[in-house]
Amino acid sequence: MHFIGSHAGRRLARPSYQRLLDRRSRPTSLVWRSHASGPAISRNTVNNLDNGAQGAQVLASAGKEELDSGTSVKVNRPLTGSPRETPLDLPSLDKKWRKKWKEMGPRKRTVDKTDPQKSMYILPMFPYPSGDLHLGHLRVYTISDVLARFKHMQGYDVMHPIGWDAFGLPAENAAIERGIDPASWTKLNIERMRGRLEAMNGHWDWHREFATCDPSFYKHTQRLFLLLHERGLAYQAESLVNYDPVDKTVLANEQVDAKGHSWRSGAKVEKRLLNQWFFKISAFRQELLDDIEQLATDGAWPEGVLAMQKNWIGKSQGARIKFPVTASHQQTHSDIEVFTTRPDTLFGVQYLALASTHPIVQKLAKYNVGLQAFLDAIPALPLDSRVGYLLPDIRAINPLAYEKSTPDATKASLPIYVAPYVLGDYGDGAVMGVPGHDTRDHAFWKHNRYDDPIRMVIAPSPDDASIAGENQPFVHHGHLTSHGGPYAGYTTAAASKEIVSSLELKGLGIATEAWRLRDWLVSRQRYWGTPIPIIHCKGCGPVPVPHEQLPVELPALDGHWGKGKTGNPLDNAHDWVNTACPKCGDPARRDTDTMDTFVDSSWYFMRFPDPHNDSIPFSPEAVDSSLPIDIYVGGVEHAILHLLYARFISKFFATTPYWPSGSKTRGEPFKRVLAQGMVHGKTYSDPSTGRFLKQEEVDLSQTSNPIIIATGETPNISYEKMSKSKYNGVDPGICMDKHGADATRAHILFQAPVNEVLEWEEERISGVVRWLRRIYDHISHSQKRWAPEMHDASSKSNLVMFENAFKLMDFQDPLRTEDAELRFLHERSDSTKKLWRGVQRTIIDVTESYNNGYSLNTVVSDLMSLTNTIIDTSKGQEVPRGLIYASIASLLKMIAPIAPAFAEECWTMIPGSTSSIFEQPFPEPDGTYDTLAPRTQPCSVQVNGKLKCVVELPVPDPKLKGDGLEGWIVGQILGTAEGKARLMGSEGKKGAVDIRTAKKVIVVRGGKTINFVV
C-alpha cells in the first residue's frame, strides 16, 4: 500500500548505492572479507577480530584517560594504524555500549520539564509478544527509536515507552497446543522479546513497561468498561453475530474480510444469534468523522489512513422510504422501510429484498417450513450468493404508485424476497431492488427472474436513445428516462430532491442519512482476555462488579490446558463463575465473556504516563502533561480498527474528569501518525511449476545468478509479504548478530522511505557496513593528525572555535576577522569552504528529514555523501585539521540516532569528547551556508545561438532583473580578458563580434547563459 501524501515531499527519492558507495570500491581488508563470507573464517581470524576490537577499546580508553588527566596526548599512538589493526567489530560494540547505557541509567534530562513545548511523547504501536521480533517489528521500533533519540538530542524531554499487547487468541491456541497455561507462555515470550528489543540498541523507558494481561493493568480495563457502562455506552444486546467456527468466538464486523473470512483464523465466518456486549461507538460517529479534517492538517496523518477511516464510518445521505405491504392472508402488514442513497431510481424498483433477520421474515418463518429451511441454509452460503426465497402471498407497493402521473410499470405490485446478500445490520435489513441501476440487484434479478425485462429509468443523457442495454446495470448519475413519468428528463440530483419532498408530504418518505459504522462488539467467548466485570443475578439483572472488588481475575485452570479442549473454559470454571450478587447477595453468575483485545489497545497509550497508578487508570495530571502523543508509529494494517477504537475511547475519556485538557484536541490522542510500509521478503519460485522454493533448494553462492539445485534452472525472484508458506521469512536477530544492530538499523532505513514497502535483501547490508567502517578507519587515522593541543580537553576554546569557525567569519572583509587562524582558513579557501558548506547543507537536510519522519532513507544517504566529502577533503593538505575535526564531530552527532553504539564508540576516539554522545546537542546550522556559496559561476556566451566562449563571472545579485541584469552581465563579460579580446569587435579582424552592438540580448539560467543576436 502506498501512502505517499504531500508530506512525503521531495526527499523520498531512493538513494543510489552506486553513487554513494562505489566511489570507494577498493577491496575491503582481509579481515573484513573473512568476517563476511563463510569459507575464509578461521579460528585465527576470529581471534584477530577479537584482539582488534579490544585494541580499539584500549585505544579509546587510553585516549580518554589522557584527556581526563588533562595532559596533552603525544602524536605517537602505537595502536593507531591500518584498518587491519583496528577492525571494526560492530556486534561487540553493541554489547559494550548496551552495558554502558545500562550503567548510565535513563536519559539525562536536558531541558526544564515544566516547559510543555519541550516534552515529547513518541510511541510505536506495542507488540503482541509472539516471542520473536520479526522484521516488521524491527522496522517500527527502529523508526521510533531513531526519532526519539533525535528529539532527545534536540533538547526535548522524550517519553519513549514500550509494553506488551499480551492478551489474545494466539497465546490461548498455543497453550492448547502445548498444554501450558497462556499466562506462563506469554510471560516466557515477553522475556524473549524484551531481550530482542534491547538487542536492537533501542532506548526504551523500561520503568514504564507493562503487559495488558497483568491484573494490575486489566483492573483498569475493567474500570474503563464500567465507566462506559455507567454512561450507557456499554450495553448487552441480542445480535446476529459473526462467529468464527475455528477459533470458536465472535468477531467484530471489522474482523471479517470482504470475502467473509476471519481476519485471524481465515475460517469462513458463520452468522449466529447471541447475547453480546457492545460499546456504543456510534454515539461518537459524528465527531469521529468531523475531526478527520483536523487530523489531515499538514499531513499529520497519512491521507490514505484517513480515507479508510472515513469510508469505514461511512456516512451517506439518502432517504428512508416506506413501501406499503399487501397480503392475501392476515399474518403481517406493517410497511417495509428501506434506506437508499438513490431515491432517483425509485421508478426502477422491481422487487424488495429482506435480510433473514427482518421482523417480517422472522414472523413468517414460524408458519412457513420452506422459509425456515431456507433460513437454516443461509450460514453455509457464500457471501456473494445470489439465491433468494420468494415470500408467498405478500407483495409490496411502490409509494409512487399513488401518483396519477406515475407510469403503469411502476404502479405494479412488487415481489418480496429473502436474500442473503442483504445484511441485517445495514439500514433496516431491507433494500429496494433496482436491477437497472445497481450491480448486486442486477445480478440477483438475472439469477432469480432471468426472463423478466429490466426497467432502465436512468440514462447518461436526457435523450432516451442513450439508454444502456439490459445486460449491464447503469450505476452512474444521469437523467431520468420516460419511465420517470413527470420527472422524465430531470437530472438524478433534481429528481431525488423532488421525489423525496413529494413522498415527505404523504408521509411515505424522509430525507435522512445512514452510517456504515456499527457499534463495537466486544464480547469474546475465550479465556485469554480481560474478564467482563459484570455479575448476572436472577433478581437484579446484570450488576456491575463494585470497584473495590476489581480486578476480576482470571481463574487459574490447572490441568485444563493439556487436554486440547476448545471453546471457552470459563464456562466450566464453576468456583469462579458462581458468586454472590453484589446488590442482593443472592447466588449469581459471573459473565464468562472476555473483552476483545482491541479494548486493551484502545487506551494503553494513556497508561504509560502513569503506569503504576493502582487506584485509577491514570491521573489527570499525568495524561494532561503527556497527551496527545506527538508521533505514533505503526503499520498501515492497523489503519482502521485500532486507530478508530483508540480515537473513540480517547474521545470518551475527554468527556470525563480523567483527561481534563482532552477537549482542547477534541479528544484526539495522536497528533501525528507515521504509517510505515510492510517488509517483503525475497521469494524464490520454480518458473515451470510456480512452486515456492526453500532457501536450501536454491544455490545462492553467486548472488547475482541463483540456480535451482534440482533442475539447474534460474528461479523466479519476487518480493512478497513474508510467510511460512513462501519460505521468505527472515529472522532479523541473525542479521543483528552477524552485522550488529546499528548496521541493521541503518540498512532498514536506507532501503526504502518509511511509508513504502521495504524489500529486504540482507546481502546489501555490506554497503552500510563498509560506510561505517570508512568512518571508523578515518577517525583512527586522523587521531595522529589532530594537533596535540586539540586532545587537551582543558583547552576548551579549540573545540568551540572550530565548530563556530565560519560563523565568526566575514568573507566580504576577511581583515575584519581578528583571529589569525580564521584568516588563515579564509585564505586557504575553496576546498575548506566547500567542506564546511557540505556540513551545513547536510545539517539542514538531515534535520528536515528527521523532522519529517518519512525520509529517513535520505538521512542515511546524505550522511554517506558527507562522509565522502570529509574523507576526500582530508587528503588535501590545505584544509585545516581543526575543520576536519569539527566536520567529523557533526557527522557523528547526526549518525548517532541511527547507529547509537557506533557513534558512541567513535565519539570516544575524538578529542575532547564527553562520556556519551547523547549528551551532545544535535548540530544546528550556523548560518554560514549562504555566506560560503561559491562567489563566481561560469557563464556561456553565445552569439546567434552559437557558443563563443565560457567566462567565469561573479554570481549576480538576486535582486538584479531584466535590463538591469543584462547590463550588469555585459559589463562583467567585457571586464574579462576573454571578453576584451574576442567580443569587442577588434577592428579589421574577420568575423569579429562586438556584443555592444547586439540587436537583442537574452539572459537565461540566472546569468549562466547569455545569447547575443547580432
Ligand SMILES: [Zn+2]
Ligand atoms: Zn441480585
